Amino acid sequence: MQEEDKKKPLSKEAFVAMLEKVAFFLELEGADPFRVRAYEEAKRALQASEVDIGDIAQDKAKVKGIGKHIQELIREYLATGGLGLLEQLTQKYPVSLLELGKIPGLGIKKIKALYDALKVSTPEELRYAIEENRLLGLEGFGIKTQETLLKHLFLYEERLGAVLLPTGDAIWKTLQDGLQERLPEVRLFPAGELRRRCPVLAGIDCLAVASDPALLWKALDEPFPILNDVVKQADEAIVGKGDGGVRVALTSVSARSFPTRYFFTTGSSSHVEEITRRLGAGGYSMAPEGIHTHGEEKPVELRSEEEIYALVGLPWIPPELREGLVEFDPAVLKNLPDLVSQSDIQGALHVHTRFSDGMDELEAMIAHARSLGLAYIGISDHSKSAYYAGGLTQEKLFEQKKQIEGLREDFPEIRIFHGIESDILPDGSIDYDEAVWKQLDFIIASVHSHFQMDKTAMTERVLKAIRNPYVTILGHPTGRLLLAREPYAIDLEAVIQEIARLGKAIELNAHPQRLDVDYRCATTLLASGVFVSINPDAHQRSGLTDIRYGVDVARKAGLPKAHILNALTACEVGEFFMRQGL
DNA sequence: GCCGTTTTCGGCCCGACTGTTTTCAGTCG
Numbered sequence: 001m002q003e004e005d006k007k008k009p010l011s012k013e014a015f016v017a018m019l020e021k022v023a024f025f026l027e028l029e030g031a032d033p034f035r036v037r038a039y040e041e042a043k044r045a046l047q048a049s050e051v052d053i054g055d056i057a058q059d060k061a062k063v064k065g066i067g068k069h070i071q072e073l074i075r076e077y078l079a080t081g082g083l084g085l086l087e088q089l090t091q092k093y094p095v096s097l098l099e100l101g102k103i104p105g106l107g108i109k110k111i112k113a114l115y116d117a118l119k120v121s122t123p124e125e126l127r128y129a130i131e132e133n134r135l136l137g138l139e140g141f142g143i144k145t146q147e148t149l150l151k152h153l154f155l156y157e158e159r160l161g162a163v164l165l166p167t168g169d170a171i172w173k174t175l176q177d178g179l180q181e182r183l184p185e186v187r188l189f190p191a192g193e194l195r196r197r198c199p200v201l202a203g204i205d206c207l208a209v210a211s212d213p214a215l216l217w218k219a220l221d222e223p224f225p226i227l228n229d230v231v232k233q234a235d236e237a238i239v240g241k242g243d244g245g246v247r248v249a250l251t252s253v254s255a256r257s258f259p260t261r262y263f264f265t266t267g268s269s270s271h272v273e274e275i276t277r278r279l280g281a282g283g284y285s286m287a288p289e290g291i292h293t294h295g296e297e298k299p300v301e302l303r304s305e306e307e308i309y310a311l312v313g314l315p316w317i318p319p320e321l322r323e324g325l326v327e328f329d330p331a332v333l334k335n336l337p338d339l340v341s342q343s344d345i346q347g348a349l350h351v352h353t354r355f356s357d358g359m360d361e362l363e364a365m366i367a368h369a370r371s372l373g374l375a376y377i378g379i380s381d382h383s384k385s386a387y388y389a390g391g392l393t394q395e396k397l398f399e400q401k402k403q404i405e406g407l408r409e410d411f412p413e414i415r416i417f418h419g420i421e422s423d424i425l426p427d428g429s430i431d432y433d434e435a436v437w438k439q440l441d442f443i444i445a446s447v448h449s450h451f452q453m454d455k456t457a458m459t460e461r462v463l464k465a466i467r468n469p470y471v472t473i474l475g476h477p478t479g480r481l482l483l484a485r486e487p488y489a490i491d492l493e494a495v496i497q498e499i500a501r502l503g504k505a506i507e508l509n510a511h512p513q514r515l516d517v518d519y520r521c522a523t524t525l526l527a528s529g530v531f532v533s534i535n536p537d538a539h540q541r542s543g544l545t546d547i548r549y550g551v552d553v554a555r556k557a558g559l560p561k562a563h564i565l566n567a568l569t570a571c572e573v574g575e576f577f578m579r580q581g582l
Numbered sequence: 583g584c585c586g587t588t589t590t591c592g593g594c595c596c597g598a599c600t601g602t603t604t605t606c607a608g609t610c611g
Contacts, residue, residue, distance in 0.1 A: 035584095039583075041584075042584085064585085067585080070584090104609090105608095108608090142602055142603090145601065145602080387595060387596050388610090449597085451611090
């Protein structure tokens with residue numbers, strides 16, 4: 001039994017993590033690839049499903065992808081907290097090999113070769129072996145492979161301890177619930193990157209306002225869920241590690257110093273610097289413990305962050321915006337009341353179904369969108385060139401169209417748009433032809449292959465695609481996967497300008513691993529006046545609510561409601577679509 | 583290991599790129 005696994009409480013997540021390990025080590029052993037895939041599929045199926053694993057164990061529920069054997073594994077897990085199969089597998093190979101699997105360029109075969117020949121089993125050992133040029137002696141490894149691996153190792157190390165926003169939210173929630181249970185009178189606040197809703201978090205900073213900090217530390221003496229490797233720092237902060245190895249810091253502050261501490265801890269540093277500069281110009285000096293009028297010993301009495309901003313004649317600036325990018329721009333400040341918010345979102349465009357690589361049926365996706373109160377949904381499965389994602393042949397696309405026409409009658413409360421997410425082919429063309437395009441409500445054009453083109457060629461490719469009169473939205477404009485894949489080279493500014501000129505929309509893909517287009521494009525997005533569509537890119541029902549992360553990022557870019565395509569009503573979006581292809 | 587109903591065995595996504603080769607293996611999306 002893996003000790004680390006056994007300690008954790010029984011949960012679907014923990015079981016899913018075990019399935020992932022089983023698949024990895026089976027593949028390492030050279031098991032039948034389809035058997036390996038069955039475990040991977042089971043993992044995906046469980047993650048996508050809302051069914052409780054207890055119900056599967058007791059035959060009360062059935063999930064596609066979970067057969068007799070994995071049902072047995074669930075029973076074993078629920079009874080013992082572990083899996084004999086995994087125990088067997090990890091006796092032959094060190095568990096740390098899983099870590100090597102996170103380094104791009106290293107697949108199972110290379111990992112096995114590295115371990116069998118060189119006993120390399122951790123990223124650190126890999127770095128050492130590369131520095132000693134020991135990989136060159138292995139079959140299939142050459143100088144280029146070594147160089148690429150070294151490059152990826154740097155990126156891997158950079159990402160260590162960094163987590164995506166949903167993980168940050170989950171850690172925060174566990175921390176908050178747990179502490180609140182032990183100490184109901186303590187008030188807790190997320191600060192730092194979490195409060196600024198940064199797509200990638202290097203740390204999670206929280207503040208606690210407690211009448212007696214000693215009680216707080218005492219409550220934390222007992223082992224605490226999600227907070228591992230705890231070290232106490234000075235008297236006022238406790239620092240540990242959360243899931244993904246991310247640094248978690250909880251700082252105790254007094255009620256009196258809270259407003260300034262909250263402001264300081266929230267950051268960003270460039271935002272804090274600018275406010276400090278303005279305070280200095282206005283005759284104040286600023287420190288985390290409080291703000292002083294020049295020459296005065298006693299700090300200015302402050303009850304809220306609003307009052308800090310008021311001292312320099314600014315409205316309260318929402319934390320998402322505090323990146324030192326556009327928030328001091330008078331036009332942005334003027335638009336603050338209209339900054340897009342979750343309640344402005346009227347519909348979800350860019351939704352996949354089981355027609356291509358989605359996990360849920362067309363009808364289930366529509367029903368879920370309706371239950372979320374959305375006024376419209378835009379179905380856009382993959383186009384035929386996306387083989388790997390089960391892209392739709394023309395016949396399948398028309399079959400889907402027919403089904404949608406039927407469903408429009410079953411779901412009168414929600415408008416259903418039928419579109420496609422078409423691959424942008426290397427020459428900038430898109431799938432199908434005009435006769436097909438004409439029959440769709442909208443087309444999202446996205447790059448899914450040939451990422452390695454140079455910047456000029458890639459920019460030309462994308463420009464050509466969006467100039468196709470039938471293309472409505474450019475999907476995930478840089479193709480990046482946060483903490484996993486770098487963006488491809490592209491002149492985004494030129495692309496944004498062109499989309500704006502054409503009166504089309506750019507996607508802000510709200511999948512937490514994409515959040516693409518990046519908020520750092522704020523200046524260009526705002527100045528161009530381009531429509532931004534905050535799309536869930538949902539591959540299952542639960543993916544629809546990812547839109548909230550997109551809203552966070554849109555707010556970071558200072559985008560007002562008027563910039564957001566899916567803040568329009570169903571009728572207005574319908575008209576917007578009608579204008580394309582003319 | 584899972585699925586399916588032309589099924590209880592046979593099929594399960596596949597093309598492109600990279601780097602290593604000298605005809606292909608590994609990785610990726």
